[in-house]
Amino acid sequence: MRTSKTPSRPSRRTSYRIALPAILAALLASCGAPGAQSPLSDTPETVSTSIGDAPVTLKVLVSTPDVPLYEELGAAFQTKHPNVTVQVTGEDFNNLTTNVPRLISGTEVPDLVRLASFGNLVKDHLLTNLDPYAEAYGWTEWPQSQFASTRVADDGRQRGTGHLYGAGPGFGLTGVYYNKSLAAQIGMTEPPATLSAFESSLEKAKNAGLLPIMVNGKDGGLAYPLQNLQMNYAGSTQVVQDWNYNKQGASIDTSALVDAAATLKGWSEDGYLPEDVNSIDQTQAPARFAEGEGVFFPSGNWQAPTLQGAGKDEFGFFLFPPEEVGDPFTAMTAAGVLAIPAKSEQRDAAAAFLNFIQTDTDARQSTLDLLGLPPAGPSDAPMPDSEPGSLVASTVESFQALLDSDGLVDFMSNSTASMHANTLVPQTQLLVGGKTTPAEFSTAIQDGYENDAEQ
């Protein structure tokens, strides 16, 4: 009776008979611990500084704004090695950073890839250990501080020591840009020599009805002044450097960070920051600064070519001032790191390209002209030319001064893979928005760091 009333029933039961095993099979198929079981070897057994005569295609994957530079470098490299074809591909920087682990663990891997941070890449044996190449090309004879941030220890986490996993054509450098005519309005003719002189300029700018600081709070611009203040108050770069390099037991939750947070919060309360600071991103901030909004703009040398183009002689650059006159200057830096994936089939050619971009005179010139990044390389290599007195020239001078005084420190943002997006950006926004106290802020930064370290 039932069946006549509801003819769908038996067929439904049959479908259960098929469906259940299918579902179970599908679920069972996914059992067993996921992940690679046997690690790859990341150290090449034989290395050669010769790339031979056979045709070679070198695949280079970088972020989109860097493509023109690498195309130029690639063309120059091809002239020297006619059997090599350099193929440059660009990808949005954030996409690149998020996709690198999958890109280089797949089958069609690039031979050189731009990295933002090492994350688990070394631990998972996805990158080539460059030590044999450093030996072969004599990089070991160069000033070694330039390679510190791309050395990773055997535990796959601690940086600054261990094997070399990356090298790049040039270095980023942070400091403060200022608008010369607005600075003249508040009687500032020389860049401030101390932090207190800088703060009094901020106050004068505010009183003169100008916006003291233009900064991109939406995507992390506040982290630069924060780290500079921290290093000033700590009186040393050791704490933050150990922390950046994931040294065992490192902690940034110190009075220096609490004070730095308090100062930054104070600047916000005093109206030194734009009212919409948390919605300004890294394309809007330089554009608005170039249009004359803001006396100061804390950022990096990568902005110099654009700002120089926007207004010749209108903008100046200085390093974040220290506490007292005579104290050492400090700045954040990072190499534009390229690494050779462990699965690359052209390791020798890729290493030759890395050596070329660090040592060739024309290559070094292109890096400075196109990206504003000064190259490092051998200590006797001449620094490329920049127009005397120009904005780019002053960033290069600052860089050389810091190289000599050992004042270059890595970015806090680069300490762990998600420090920037998940901790520094939201926490600095909460701080200048008045939603968190300096002490809570400091604890939260350390918590975010330890949370990442557990992964």
Added chain:
Amino acid sequence: MWVAPALIMYSVFVLYPLGQSVQFSFYKWDGIGPATPAGLDNWRAIFTEPELFGSVINAFILIIFYTALPVSLGLVTASLIRELRVGTFNTAARVVLFIPQVLPPVAAGIAWTWMFSTEGLVNQALRAVGLESLTRAWLGDFTFALPAVGVIGFWLSLGFCTVLLLSGIGKIDPSLYEAARLDGAGRIAEFFAVTLPGLRQEIAVCATITTIAALASFDVVQIATQGGPGYQTMVPGVEIYRLTFLEQRIGQASALAVFLAALVLLVIWPIQRIGRHE
């Protein structure tokens, strides 16, 4: 047996990944290296890490903007359009309302980011009517960022709801309206006596689809605020993306994703019941 091809596809592309996600959620894994069993740690974290749980709460707040407002306003708009004579204006009204549905949400997110910016259209409009004091950087404001994101979602869902409800109204027997009129019902009484009951199923469909959109929202938030300021507009979709790709915490991401899927089912189940009820 006819069901076999579909079932195989379904198993390979839906059930198998689903099973994998459930399995991953009990591991600590970076997506590449060896995984270590993590027990219930990832599941516990959903409720103990304020950032994760906060994102779930935000998703529920978005339901007001993605579902409650568009469905109620959609009902009003649809009944008003029904009374319009068929003609240019009627068509124009439908087209205007439906346009947001044609745009990809990413494009809508970018456009609205401009409109909500300090010098954007929203603030210009406020200034024009003398409400200077209300202007702000909407998406960078701690109080208004989430509602501002909600407005984008509202704008996206309203057209869909209106058009769907309009087609529903078209199916209602016109004699019911005539009868109501003869009985002396006003517009409002007519709405509650005829339109609303007649649209029960359409409302359920609208509510279901927009609720899923609210709980599983990703694109608009990722474009407009990336979860900021602070963690003010963080939603599970963005959080899962970050956990997977940025933090490489595949286990934690899977746990949150499975939790979100279960939550969506739990929320739309009663809506479906109401829709089916005769």
